[in-house]
Amino acid sequence: MLSQALESGRRISWHIMTLFLFTKSDVLTVLVPITLSTFAAAPHPDVTRVLDIIIWIWLHLLKHDICNQMQDPEEDQKNKPYRPLPAGLITAQNAADVRWLLLPVCLIFSATYGIKALACSAFLEALSIWYNEFGGDETGLSKNLLTTIAYATLELGATAVIGSSIDSIWVHAVAFSSVVFATTIHAQDFKYEEGDRLAGRRTLVTLFPDFARTSMMIGIPLWSLCLSRLWKVDLISSIAFIAYGTIIGARFMVYRTAGAHKQSCKLYSLWYTLVHLLPGYWRFFNST
Structure with a gap:
């Protein structure tokens, strides 16, 4: 019984690490700055919701990053071989399944924090589709513009999650x-x-x-x-x-x-x- 529990724990840890590796490169550039910014800039932040913010931001990053990394896994063989697809940790089909499963998860999770968070979640999905599936990342100008808009939307959504007003x-x-x-x-x-x-x-x-x-x-x-x-x-x-x-x-x-x-x-x-x-x-x- 103990050995089965340990094996189950190892499998769960392995899956969590696989998902984390999709977002690893965005932790310092997106997750940490936006989390800190939400509490620094918001006039009345609810500090008890710090975990809520981290989960909300990370889920949306994960959904976008899976979609993005499915577009050209061969490129990651050169730039980022540690990522799950080039490393062989997950198949493209399974990654696609997770990506589409995350869509309702993100929307439902956002809805629990109100209409503003839900609207930000839906808008982020639209930006992700434009970026990944309609060539938004093919030129530097469109890539930077869409990324900047997405960044601001994440900040707005995170502020909605902590229930703060905007001044x-x-x-x-x-x-x-x-x-x-x-x-x-x-x-x-x-x-x-x-x-x-x-x-x-x-x-x-x-x-x-x-x-x-x-x-x-x-x-x-x-x-x-x-x-x-x-x-x-x-x-x-x-x-x-x-x-x-x-x-x-x-x-x-x-x-x-x-x-x-x-x-x-x-x-x-x-x-x-x-x-x-x-x-x-x-x-x-x-x-x-």
Whole structure:
């Protein structure tokens, strides 16, 4: 009996890990920043719903990522061999079954938090279909635009999940984080440059690599300065934040190996997470 229970536990753990690997690359770039941003930007967050937010965001990421990774599994053999499809952890048919099973799961789960969360869930599905099945990811412009809209929708949906109202600070926070995301999102494309070229995908990095690197070198420190002023960050913290952004921007220009790109992307993800915490800084020190 004990051996059967242990075997069942191992199988369940294996399936959970398989699902997690679909979303692994989005944990630091999407799940963590949006979770933190929801509590930092929302005027009246319910802190008891932190697990609710994580589950809601992760389910929608999982649904989108399965659909996306089914489109071109051969590309992942080069860029991300750890993912379930190229690693042989799941068949394409089983992945498709899970993807369509998640659609009603996400909608029903969202409906328990109200009409706003449900509307965000439905809109995310429409964006996912456009992105994955109607060529939304084939050009850098459409890819970045759809990703930015989806990011803002996740933030709105997460805010609905915690039952918070929306005020001008939240609007500014989401607007600026979305613009920052749209203008720096190609940071993630550097580590996939070789695979994108092989797949013929037209991104800013593959089409204009020098411009892409220059934009990171200038854009990240510039955004660090502007956001520090916008959210009235103290002088010492502003200098540290701007210095960190300058180091990251310089890395994209100076270090150009695949390994360096991966490290730069990790540092960028941390920087972008800090961007999402700045509205919380303002609320704590400046809100009346």
